[in-house]
Amino acid sequence: MVKLILQRSTEALRRHKARGAESALILPLVEGNAPDDPALAAAAKAARFTGKAGEALCLPGRHGFTILAGIGAGAAISDWEAGGGAGMAAAADRAQAILLADSATPEQAAGFAAGALLNAWRFNVLRDASKNKDAPPARVTLAVASPTKVEPAWVRAEAMLRGVLFARDLVVEPGNRLNPASFAERLSALKEFGLKVEVLEGKRLMALGMGALCAVGGGAVHGPRLVVLRWPGKVKAAQVAFVGKGICFDTGGISIKPAAGMEDMRADMAGAAAAAGAILALALRQSPAPAVAVLALAENAIGAASYRPGDILRSYSGKTIEVLDTDAEGRLILADALAYTAARFKPRAMIDLATLTGSIITALGHHRAGVFGNDEALSAALMAAGEAVAEPLWPMPIDDEHREVLKSDIADLRQCAPAGSGAWGGRFLSDACHAAAFLREFAGSGAWAHLDIAGVETREAAAPLGPKGPSGFGVRLLDHLVAMRFEGDA
Amino acid sequence: MPDITFVKPALPRGGALVLLLAEGAALAGLAKAAEEATGGAVSRGLEAAKFKGAKGQSCTLWAPGAGLQKIVAIGLGKADALDTQGAENAGGTALTAVQQERDALIAADGLTPALAASCAMGLRLRSYRFDRYRTTEKEDDKPKLERVGIASAEAAKAKAAFAPMQAVADGVFLTRDLVSEPPNVLTPAEMAERCKALEKLGVEVEIMGPREMKRLGFGALLGVAQGSAQEPRVVTMKWMGAPKGKKQKPVAFIGKGVTFDTGGISIKPAGGMEDMKWDMAGAGTVIGLMAALAGRKAKADVIGMVGLVENMPSATAQRPGDVVKSYSGQTVEVINTDAEGRLVLADVMWYCQEKYDPRFMVDLATLTGAIIIALGHERAGLFSNDDTLATHVKEAGSAVGEKAWRMPLGDAYDKQIKSDIADMKNVGGRPGGSITAAQFIQRFVNGKPWAHLDIAGTAWSSKDAPTVPKGATAYGVRMLDRMVADHYEG
Numbered sequence: 001m002v003k004l005i006l007q008r009s010t011e012a013l014r015r016h017k018a019r020g021a022e023s024a025l026i027l028p029l030v031e032g033n034a035p036d037d038p039a040l041a042a043a044a045k046a047a048r049f050t051g052k053a054g055e056a057l058c059l060p061g062r063h064g065f066t067i068l069a070g071i072g073a074g075a076a077i078s079d080w081e082a083g084g085g086a087g088m089a090a091a092a093d094r095a096q097a098i099l100l101a102d103s104a105t106p107e108q109a110a111g112f113a114a115g116a117l118l119n120a121w122r123f124n125v126l127r128d129a130s131k132n133k134d135a136p137p138a139r140v141t142l143a144v145a146s147p148t149k150v151e152p153a154w155v156r157a158e159a160m161l162r163g164v165l166f167a168r169d170l171v172v173e174p175g176n177r178l179n180p181a182s183f184a185e186r187l188s189a190l191k192e193f194g195l196k197v198e199v200l201e202g203k204r205l206m207a208l209g210m211g212a213l214c215a216v217g218g219g220a221v222h223g224p225r226l227v228v229l230r231w232p233g234k235v236k237a238a239q240v241a242f243v244g245k246g247i248c249f250d251t252g253g254i255s256i257k258p259a260a261g262m263e264d265m266r267a268d269m270a271g272a273a274a275a276a277g278a279i280l281a282l283a284l285r286q287s288p289a290p291a292v293a294v295l296a297l298a299e300n301a302i303g304a305a306s307y308r309p310g311d312i313l314r315s316y317s318g319k320t321i322e323v324l325d326t327d328a329e330g331r332l333i334l335a336d337a338l339a340y341t342a343a344r345f346k347p348r349a350m351i352d353l354a355t356l357t358g359s360i361i362t363a364l365g366h367h368r369a370g371v372f373g374n375d376e377a378l379s380a381a382l383m384a385a386g387e388a389v390a391e392p393l394w395p396m397p398i399d400d401e402h403r404e405v406l407k408s409d410i411a412d413l414r415q416c417a418p419a420g421s422g423a424w425g426g427r428f429l430s431d432a433c434h435a436a437a438f439l440r441e442f443a444g445s446g447a448w449a450h451l452d453i454a455g456v457e458t459r460e461a462a463a464p465l466g467p468k469g470p471s472g473f474g475v476r477l478l479d480h481l482v483a484m485r486f487e488g489d490a
Numbered sequence: 491m492p493d494i495t496f497v498k499p500a501l502p503r504g505g506a507l508v509l510l511l512a513e514g515a516a517l518a519g520l521a522k523a524a525e526e527a528t529g530g531a532v533s534r535g536l537e538a539a540k541f542k543g544a545k546g547q548s549c550t551l552w553a554p555g556a557g558l559q560k561i562v563a564i565g566l567g568k569a570d571a572l573d574t575q576g577a578e579n580a581g582g583t584a585l586t587a588v589q590q591e592r593d594a595l596i597a598a599d600g601l602t603p604a605l606a607a608s609c610a611m612g613l614r615l616r617s618y619r620f621d622r623y624r625t626t627e628k629e630d631d632k633p634k635l636e637r638v639g640i641a642s643a644e645a646a647k648a649k650a651a652f653a654p655m656q657a658v659a660d661g662v663f664l665t666r667d668l669v670s671e672p673p674n675v676l677t678p679a680e681m682a683e684r685c686k687a688l689e690k691l692g693v694e695v696e697i698m699g700p701r702e703m704k705r706l707g708f709g710a711l712l713g714v715a716q717g718s719a720q721e722p723r724v725v726t727m728k729w730m731g732a733p734k735g736k737k738q739k740p741v742a743f744i745g746k747g748v749t750f751d752t753g754g755i756s757i758k759p760a761g762g763m764e765d766m767k768w769d770m771a772g773a774g775t776v777i778g779l780m781a782a783l784a785g786r787k788a789k790a791d792v793i794g795m796v797g798l799v800e801n802m803p804s805a806t807a808q809r810p811g812d813v814v815k816s817y818s819g820q821t822v823e824v825i826n827t828d829a830e831g832r833l834v835l836a837d838v839m840w841y842c843q844e845k846y847d848p849r850f851m852v853d854l855a856t857l858t859g860a861i862i863i864a865l866g867h868e869r870a871g872l873f874s875n876d877d878t879l880a881t882h883v884k885e886a887g888s889a890v891g892e893k894a895w896r897m898p899l900g901d902a903y904d905k906q907i908k909s910d911i912a913d914m915k916n917v918g919g920r921p922g923g924s925i926t927a928a929q930f931i932q933r934f935v936n937g938k939p940w941a942h943l944d945i946a947g948t949a950w951s952s953k954d955a956p957t958v959p960k961g962a963t964a965y966g967v968r969m970l971d972r973m974v975a976d977h978y979e980g
Contacts, residue, residue, distance in 0.1 A: 363864030365922025367902040394898050399868040423867070423947065425762025428859045430866035455921060 001165050002120055004113055005141040006154060009102040012143030016064060022095040024137065026056075026067045026087035028104070028112060030074035037063075044068055054082035054464040056090040067091055069112075077111040078390050080104065084115030085464030088136060097137040102145040106153035113142040114157040118465045121165050123172045134467075156285050160479050163281030164472035170273040171457065171470035175249030175266045179222040180297040183248055183269065187227050187276055187295065193283045196230040210340070211314040212321060212332040217298030219253060219306030224298035226337065229279050233290035240289060240486050241347035242279060242478055243337045245330045245354035246272025246297040253300050253326030254308050267470060268330070270457035271353035272297060274474030281479040289486040294341045296333035300326070312411045316340050317442050322411035324418055330356045331415060331435045335442040342444035348486070349378050349447045352439065353474045354454075359431035361455035363396070369456045369473065370396040372436035373449035381485045382449055382477065388484075389476040390465065393451065402430065402437040413441060451477075491617050492635040494610050496645040496652070497595075501527055501556065505593030508562045508584045510600065510609070511536075512569035513543040520597035520641055528555035536563055543567070545576065546956075548583055562587040575891050577605040581612025582956035589617075589633040596640050598648070606642040607651035613638060614659045615957040620670040654786035658971050661782025662964040668774035669949065669962035673750035673767040678715075678798035681749060681770065682723035685777055685796075691784035694728040706841070710816040710833040711797055713824065717754055717807025718800035724838060727780045727794040731787060733980075740791040741978055742848035743780075743970060744838055746831040746855035747773025747798040754801045754827030755809055768962065769831070771949035772854035773798060775966040782971045789979040793846050797834040801827070813912045817841055818934055823912040831855050832916060832927055836934040843936045849978075850879050850939035853931065854966050855946075860923030861897075862947040869895040870948045870965065873928035876939035883941050886973035891957070892965050894943060897925060904929045 007015075016023045027035065031051040034041040039062055049057040053072030058065070069087030072079040084099060091097040099116055101109035120136035122129075129135060144150045170178065170186065178186075184199045191197050202223060205214055210226065217224025230239070246269040251257060257265070272295040279293040307313070311323045313332065317339035321332065334352055341350055360370045369386075371393040373379045379395055386393040405421070408414035417434055420426030436450050443450075456473045459466055466472070499520050501507070509521045509532070517525050517532065525532040535541075535551040545567030554561045564580050564587070566572050581596070588594035596613070598606035617635075621627065642648040668676065668684065676684075682697045689695055700721050703712055708724070715722035732738065751769040752758060758766070768774075773796035780794040808814070812824045814833070818840040822833065835853055842851065861871040870887075872894040874880035880896060887894045903925045906918030914933060918926030928942050948965040951958060958964075 359863045361921050362860045362923055364898070365903060365906070365925060367900065367922070368898060397865065397869060397895055399866060401866050401868045423762070423862050423952075424765055424859060425759060427759075427762070428862035428947075430863055432864070433866055 001162065002117060002136070002138065002140050004117060004154070004158070005139065006147045006150060007141050007143055008147060009100060009143040009145060012098050012141050015141070016098045019096050021065055024065045024067055024091035024094040024097045025063060026069050026091060026097060026099045026116070028071045028074070028080065028083050028101060029068045031070060031072050035068065040066065040068065053079040054086045056086040058090050065094065077107055078388070080108045080111035081115030081118070082464045084112040085119035088116035088119040089462065089464065092134055092136050094137050096139040096141070098141045098143050100143045102143060106150040109142060109144050109150050110153035110157040113154065114161050115465060116140060117161055118164060119467070121168055121466060123169065123469070159281045159284035160476055162284055163277035163475045163479060166280050167273040167277030167472040167475050168470040170276070171267050171270045173266070175299070178269070179248050179299055180217060180220070180225045181222045183246060183297050184225045184227050187229060190229060190280060193280060194231070195279065195283050198228040200226040208316065209314065210316045210336040212316070213296055213298060213336040215307040215311065215313045216300055216329040216333050219303035220299035220301035222299060226340070227295040227297060229276060229293040231279050231282050231287065231291045234288035235290070237290055238348040239292040239345050240482055241341050241345055241350040242275035242291070242293040243334065243341055243350060243352035244272030244275030244293065244295045245269070245334055245356065246295050247330060247333070248297060248299045250300045250329065251302050253302060253306050253329065255325045255327040256302060257327060264458070267458055268355050269297070270355050270470065271453060271474070274353050274453070274472065274478070277472060277475035278478035281475060282482060287482060287487060289482050291482065292341070292345050292347065294337050296337040298333055300329045315442065319413065319441065320411040322408040322414040324414055324416055328416045328435070330354050331438050334439055338439060339442045339444070342446060347446060350443060351382070351449045351451065351478065353451045355457050356435050356452045357432040357454055359429065360452040363432060364394050364455070366455045366460060368392045368394045370394060370432055370452040371449055372396050372398055372452070374440060374443065375447035375449065378447045378449050382481060385481040385484060386477050389480050391473050391477040396433065396436070398433060398437045398440060402433040405434055406438055413438070492638045494614060494638050494640060496649040497639040497641055498645055499597065499599040499641040499643060502558070502593065502595045504557050504559065505595065506560050506562060506588040506591040507558055508564060508588060508594060508596045510566055510580055510596070510598060511543045511563050512566045512572065515543065515569055519599040524556065524561060531555050532561060541565070546579070546583070548587060550587065559591055572605065574605070574608045577601060577608035578612030578615070579956035581609035582616035585613045585616040589635045592634050592636050594635060594638050596638060599641050599643050601642070603642055603644040603647035604651050606640055606648040607655060610640045610652050611655040611659060612957045614656065615662060616959060618663055618666055618959055620667065620961060657785030658782040658968060660785055661778040661971070662967050664781050665774045665778030665964035665967050666962040668777060669768045669771045669964070676749050676770070677720040678723045678747070678749055678800060679721060681747060681773070681798050682725050685725045685727060688727055688777070688781055688784060691781060692729070693780055693784045696726045698724040706817060707815065708817050708837040709814040710822055711799060711837040713808045713812065713814040714801055714830040714833050715799040717804040718802040720800045722799040725796050725798065727777070729780055729784045729788065729792045731783065731789050732791045733789055736980065737791065739849045740793045740846055741974065742793040742795065742842050742846060742851045743776045744835065744842060744851060744853040745773035745776035745796045746770070746835055746857065747796045748831055748834065749798060749800050751801045751830065752803055754807050754830060755803050756826045756828040757803055758828060765950065768950050769856050770798065771856050771945060771962070775854050775964060778964055778967045779970050782967055783974060788974055790974050792974065793842065793848060795838050795842050797838040799834055801830045816934070820914065820933065821912040823909040823915040825915045826917045829916045829927070831857050832930045835931055839931070839934045840936065843938060848938065850876070851935070852883065852941045852943065852970060854943045856949050857944045858924040858927050858946055861944040864897070864924060865895055865947060867947045867951065869893040871895060871897045871924050871944035872941060873897050873899055873944070874941040875899070875932065875935065876941070879939045879941050882973050882977050883943070883969065886976055887969040890968040890972050892969040897928070899925065899928060899932065
């Protein structure tokens with residue numbers, strides 16, 4: 001991650017002049033306003049640039065290389081983030097970027113910089129970055145009137161930022177590098193930030209009775225793991241729990257997926273990555289709220305030891321599950337993780353994140369994730385947090401009919417509706433709702449919400465807050481939720 | 491269909507007697523009279539059957555004495571929690587229990603007159619049968635029920651409360667008939683003819699044919715119709731029931747009426763295609779709704795409009811890639827000829843606004859398979875640009891057991907229907923498929939409050955419900971009748 005330099009604006013502008021064309025100066029512009037500088041104002045007018053949030057205009061030759069970054073109405077932090085991101089995208093081939101925010105509030109300034117650094121994330125571990133012209137500036141400065149006043153806001157924003165980028169770094173990793181073992185190792189390294197880390201594996205998982213997680217991960221060379229990350233917080237209260245689906249690679253198992261697009265299944269652990277990123281953010285900003293993240297890690301591989309359609313699994317909760325489709329594996333590993341989390345921690349709220357169903361993409365597309373749950377207040381708080389940080393959700397129902405289809409002839413329940421059993425020749429099954437109804441059976445009686453983030457975990461195209469690729473969706477949402485709802489009694 | 495009469499409570503001399511019993515309540519009224527007349531057979535039977543009066547529980551006592559063929563006890567649940575829907579469901583359950591007898595008496599003497607009427611309504615709704623194409627059905631398989639008495643201490647009051655309900659039930663039956671009719675019988679012209687039946691209720695009916703549509707420029711609707719040998723129709727039904735001196739702008743309901751949908755050149759898979767006879771359910775619902783409103787002489791001015799076409803592949807059919815000009819002047823690139831319903835609605839809705847300037851519009855359409863993948867079959871998708879209208883629709887639906895679920899709209903989804911060469915294209919891809927369909931329709935809303943109900947999952951049911959036999963449900967008739975009654979009369 002690029003380290004941000006927080007500097008007084010007079011000093012930063014001097015550095016900008018000194019670097020000539022290698023430095024980009026990014027100026028925020030409120031929609032409908034004209035820049036103070038008459039030359040910039042004339043240029044903006046000529047280019048018909050109005051300052052819409054998330055749009056930017058390059059003006060080479062004006063005070064060196066200047067970029068106008070639209071911040072919309074300029075009030076909401078999310079507008080400043082979008083502006084910072086768009087400005088940074090326009091500065092992509094410069095060595096240095098200076099974000100000028102000397103008339104902004106500390107939170108707005110921090111948002112401007114956070115947006116820029118969210119945009120500047122790249123994954124260049126596995127290629128020669130020097131051959132690639134898409135290299136964001138290595139030196140990024142936030143130029144403000146008083147760095148000491150902005151510092152506390154930046155510390156909070158930076159914690160969120162590092163959480164998001166940690167999640168993206170995990171999601172982008174291919175399946176041959178990130179397996180349940182190496183994923184668990186990377187999570188163990190989070191000890192350095194004050195998180196307590198436990199890794200449960202092998203016989204220990206079997207002894208605990210995690211029959212669902214062990215079955216899903218049983219076909220792979222690297223067996224399944226359950227990783228528990230705990231942030232003690234500062235107050236005595238029950239934890240907020242994040243539960244994540246971490247399928248390092250999903251072949252579909254015996255119910256194998258078609259070849260086309262299967263490579264995208266390296267991102268099938270985005271729920272676990274988001275849960276880990278969120279608890280990292282809480283640790284980095286020393287959140288007073290105690291939290292726990294429980295990550296179910298497995299590779300859904302094809303092998304002689306793979307589980308089969310028709311198998312019946314005994315889950316951690318004691319309930320037996322009939323498997324119909326080995327490619328509906330996410331709900332199985334979450335069943336164990338949810339029941340374990342509810343029983344061990346009795347959390348004040350439990351939120352799971354999972355790239356769970358294609359059905360949610362058909363329902364809500366790539367612009368919103370679905371939220372299901374048993375607690376209206378928790379769902380409403382998640383909705384509000386999502387709107388605030390531009391990770392929007394939409395509430396979805398769990399109806400009687402969705403539970404009804406999970407009745408099994410020989411087990412306590414089955415994991416999904418049989419393929420081809422839907423309307424219009426079997427083509428239409430509301431699988432996202434079925435999956436949520438399934439998870440509800442394992443979530444216990446406490447407040448619980450389930451975020452189906454399939455479709456939003458990866459950006460199809462570059463946007464102000466990030467390039468094409470993993471979005472880190474969920475980290476900001478959970479960080480904001482905790483800040484808004486669970487730190488009040490601290 | 492049995493005759494329903496309201497009578498003073500008195501034990502019948504034969505046939506079936508239905509007792510409606512609340513949980514834990516002592517036998518009273520007619521139930522007590524039956525107990526005495528049968529020498530205690532009622533309480534003995536109920537005890538032996540472990541009948542407690544729980545909601546939905548039922549128990550049959552054959553030849554209990556006193557000349558009765560049978561006594562059926564139906565549980566109402568807790569007496570103080572009995573609501574309209576509970577009474578309707580009990581009536582529906584009663585119908586199935588007695589339909590092999592010629593005469594039945596429902597002992598509703600323990601209910602208020604309003605709930606006794608609701609019980610009769612439930613019985614009426616469940617008694618629907620579409621058997622006009624059965625020629626060899628055995629007598630034994632046909633329902634025998636000819637007369638049902640509803641016993642109520644205030645029979646006159648109950649009868650008066652039932653009269654408007656009966657009109658709504660007639661509307662529901664009309665809709666169910668239309669939706670059940672096979673597509674070789676119910677062509678657009680035939681369906682338009684059947685609208686004329688509403689004239690005797692005082693509805694003004696205007697039928698428009700293809701020449702007039704061509705003159706007006708209904709390019710979107712005509713493009714869909716051009717592949718079929720059957721001519722399209724647009725039918726306008728006007729019910730002007732608002733009292734003089736209280737006239738306001740009318741409210742408008744618009745229905746998609748694709749009498750059969752092969753998909754056109756973008757032809758559907760064969761499995762389940764027979765279901766596409768009910769792709770006119772939106773229009774069928776509007777027609778039944780108009781019958782209901784006129785039948786009960788609703789004090790409101792209401793416009794009902796339906797666009798009726800058949801979508802066929804043929805030498806003259808519209809092709810993927812065609813660009814059509816809609817009545818609004820906006821052009822549409824037809825990417826998929828199976829996304830035809832929105833093209834039909836586009837022209838009808840724009841015309842409705844130009845001609846009648848309604849206060850709001852609600853459209854109903856079996857529009858997308860995506861809404862089934864999103865929600866299943868218990869709820870229709872509700873999309874709206876107006877929160878008040880959406881709330882009115884949703885609440886009215888909840889009150890009559892026709893549930894809806896609000897779905898999102900937004901610019902991000904609207905972008906998915908951008909066309910390279912026309913004002914828009916008619917599909918936006920699989921992600922968010924029902925949302926992009928709603929965005930398309932919204933482009934033909936000219937600044938009016940508007941709500942769209944995607945009823946693809948709710949128009950037809952594969953299993954019996956207490957007041958809705960399997961088959962055509964007429965979902966929407968009761969909901970929208972109720973909405974008009976609650977908010978737009980007087």
